[in-house]
Amino acid sequence: MRDTIFALSSGNPPAGVAIVRISGSGVRFGLETLVGQIPPARMATFCDIKDKNQLRLDRGLVLFFPAPHSFTGEDVAELHIHGSRASVAAVLMALTDLDGFRLAEPGEFTRQAFENGKLDLTEVEGLSDLIRAETESQRRQALLQADGVLRSLYEGWARRLTHARAMIEAELDFSDEDDIPGSVSDQIWKDMGLLLAEIRSHLECASAAEVVRDGYRIALIGPPNAGKSSLLNYLSKRDVAIVSDIPGTTRDVVEVRLDIAGYLVVLQDTAGLRESSDQIEIEGIRRSLIAAEDADLVLELHEFGVPGRVVPSGVNERIEIVTKVDCLDEPFTADDAAFGISTLTGAGIDKLLEAISERLENLAPSGEMGLPTRARHVDLLQDCVTAIEVAMKSAEAPIEVRSEYLRHAANSMGRITGMVDVEDLLGVVFSEFCVGK
Structure with missing residues (x-):
């Protein structure tokens, strides 16, 4: 016991x-x-x-x-x-x-x-995320998952796959029965095409779900003394990073977790980018470039009159920022590609936060819908897509082979929720066709 x-x-x-x-x-x-x-x-x-x-x-x-x-x-x-x-x-x-x-x-x-069947794996994961939620967007996403939104979605898809296989199995095993119409399996491929489109659309939201759950990564990049550490401290409302007039003070990536517009933002201060013979600083610069490449958004900081665009062109989205505008003799003006800020007076920072907030709010699709929040969800859904694609493209293959690909797709879907049940197939066959009466 x-x-x-x-x-x-x-x-x-x-x-x-x-x-x-x-x-x-x-x-x-x-x-x-x-x-x-x-x-x-x-x-x-x-x-x-x-x-x-x-x-x-x-x-x-x-x-x-x-x-x-x-x-x-x-x-x-x-x-x-x-x-x-x-x-x-x-x-x-x-x-x-x-x-x-x-x-x-x-x-x-x-x-x-x-x-004991009270929760499936997606609800378990949602409950775990809900307990750890730091922001409003994380709470909403985790609560939907814990309430079974993903479970309902994936189980609905699994039932369609099971139904398709049941139609094929019925034609193969009971073709001599009057209750089984001929070529009934041909009727299921249209629905499999619709299902394939639905799963692909769902997978397109995976990156947004990952950002909500794990955080939107913003890297502060620029030359030494560009004001990166000052901006990090200003936004976090505490002295996280050392601020000094001495170039090269920051040698490693310093992270803080912020709540911006209800989303988790991981803000990274990095070593200033410049030519250096100091081995420690060179390593810090290397890590800065890695942070820029991995970030969802790069804030490229430089003082007025100092050339920007020191970041390699291969990085993701970037916003150019001119810092220390309080030191300018005349009010700062810039085109749409640049912001002017001052961490001393706070000038321009609200506008910058609004721009970041707009990017965050455009991440997730509107409406109360579940998103694939884990890498294992994405991997298994991609396995399912591949199997359905092969089944649909194998028109000349024996129907048993095509059914086997659908079985693989159904198993992948069932592994997401942790509730794969082969008896479901028999239940559909006997309930819909009255076989053996």
């Missing part, structure tokens, strides 16, 4: 309230031992909490969620106690003393929920 697991599910103490979660077949025994009763299902009950020797440890709210209507699909209980270290330690120790009870491993409650 599987152990009953428990763990502190709220934040680390001290806190106003601590929540200890318990899941498994021994939950009812644990409640009877520590609380003296099994509270009514899903109703908060105020109780004394005691150890197995009836020594009172604390008092608080107790909730009981009987299987299968719980997060894990098993009996679950929650003890809402005072959030002191001593109270939490005492309750955890009392649970440890019960036979068959042990501390849960990281993610084990969610693992039980997956194994």
Whole structure:
């Protein structure tokens, strides 16, 4: 029999309230031992909490969620106690003393929920992202995934693949039955073409989903003393990087994580680009160029009158920025390709942030739709696309071969959610064609 697991599910103490979660077949025994009763299902009950020797440890709210209507699909209980270290330690120790009870491993409650069919893999990943969300866009994307948007989408596609295979199998295995129309498999290729277009369109959103989840990378690039570190400190509202009049102060890439327009932005300060004989500075410059190549956006900084365009042409989008405009004798004017800013007065920075925000807001498609948020989603979807393409192009191949490619596509789709079930195929065949009546 599987152990009953428990763990502190709220934040680390001290806190106003601590929540200890318990899941498994021994939950009812644990409640009877520590609380003296099994509270009514899903109703908060105020109780004394005691150890197995009836020594009172604390008092608080107790909730009981009987299987299968719980997060894990098993009996679950929650003890809402005072959030002191001593109270939490005492309750955890009392649970440890019960036979068959042990501390849960990281993610084990969610693992039980997956194994009991309460969550699929995409919902598990969404829940993980939701817990770690730092920005509004991350929260929205993770919540959609945790609510099963991707699950519904991928399972719908998998059902279409299963239906296509079922039509082929029906023609192959039951062609002598009156209920099976001839050449029924020819009817499914039009839908496979539509499905292929839908998956390709979905994959086009992968880069946007990656940016939302992992952050939009902006590299500050330019010659020494161009104001890169000053801009980093200004935007992060703290002294992250050392600012000095001495050229070459920054030797390595310095990163800060910012929330701009509800999106996670990873802002990188880099070593100034110039000719140098200093081996450490040369290495810093090499890392600066790598950061520029990997960035989603490069902010190329230089002072007025100092030549810009020091970054190789192979980088992604860039914005040219003239810095220290407060030192100019006349107001700064520039064409659409340049911004003038001052970290001393704040001039021009709001305009720069607006330009960055516009780029961020144009990343994701509008509407409440799920996006492929993980590399494994993309890889498996691409496998699925390839298999469907081969099946559709192999018009001269035996129908069994084309069906095998569709089976591979369906398996790839099922591996995304973690719920591949070969019995689905038989269910479609017998439900639609009344075979063998």
